[in-house]
Amino acid sequence: AQSVAQPEDQVNVAEGNPLTVKCTYSVSGNPYLFWYVQYPNRGLQFLLKYITGDNLVKGSYGFEAEFNKSQTSFHLKKPSALVSDSALYFCAVKTDKLIFGTGTRLQVFP
Amino acid sequence: DAGVTQSPTHLIKTRGQQVTLRCSPKSGHDTVSWYQQALGQGPQFIFQYYEEEERQRGNFPDRFSGHQFPNYSSELNVNALLLGDSALYLCASSFRLAGGPTGELFFGEGSRLTVL
Numbered sequence: 083a084q085s086v087a088q089p090e091d092q093v094n095v096a097e098g099n100p101l102t103v104k105c106t107y108s109v110s111g112n113p114y115l116f117w118y119v120q121y122p123n124r125g126l127q128f129l130l131k132y133i134t135g136d137n138l139v140k141g142s143y144g145f146e147a148e149f150n151k152s153q154t155s156f157h158l159k160k161p162s163a164l165v166s167d168s169a170l171y172f173c174a175v176k177t178d179k180l181i182f183g184t185g186t187r188l189q190v191f192p
Numbered sequence: 193d194a195g196v197t198q199s200p201t202h203l204i205k206t207r208g209q210q211v212t213l214r215c216s217p218k219s220g221h222d223t224v225s226w227y228q229q230a231l232g233q234g235p236q237f238i239f240q241y242y243e244e245e246e247r248q249r250g251n252f253p254d255r256f257s258g259h260q261f262p263n264y265s266s267e268l269n270v271n272a273l274l275l276g277d278s279a280l281y282l283c284a285s286s287f288r289l290a291g292g293p294t295g296e297l298f299f300g301e302g303s304r305l306t307v308l
Contacts, residue, residue, distance in 0.1 A: 178240075179250070180227075182236075
């Protein structure tokens with residue numbers, strides 16, 4: 083069965099520092115991987131996706147993600163965190179539907 | 193260009209009642225998916241509608257049903273509400289033929305259902 087795992091419930095980082103939110107996946111065949119962000123009491127917003135090609139994918143708001151086939155990972159990264167990045171982040175794999183991880187709450191402190 | 197719109201935004205029901213949630217997809221989209229997001233959890237896939245038919249279904253009981261109209265809008269109905277049905281219900285739209293497995297979904301802001 084296709085699935086994604088987000089091993090960290092929460093990630094804390096100081097503003098200006100780099101951030102990483104981890105995601106590992108389990109799929110048969112080529113993985114179609116996504117990151118979404120959810121701000122309080124809001125729906126999900128698309129950040130970026132990996133379909134094929136370069137392992138480093140650039141997305142919205144300065145975020146990027148690194149696809150690593152050997153480690154079956156798709157970690158979300160940003161070189162310099164902002165307080166406004168504080169939100170809930172979901173990794174997802176898509177077959178005929180999106181399957182989400184449990185989410186990681188990112189807290190960026192001033 | 194309007195995005196995905198959902199109504200109502202909040203509602204409160206009691207156990208045993210029935211609820212209908214509504215969704216209008218993003219302009220140009222023809223496929224609607226519904227997700228349930230319980231507090232502190234990731235969204236769980238309920239079902240997907242395309243061409244007015246249910247195409248895919250997640251692991252949800254028959255109390256959860258839906259409909260898609262000719263204008264691509266959709267309804268989610270839940271009968272015999274249970275306390276555990278309290279959640280944020282998210283609608284997502286896409287254009288099936290262009291999207292497929294590589295296309296991203298566009299989400300509405302959700303309908304928060306509280307069952308007392």
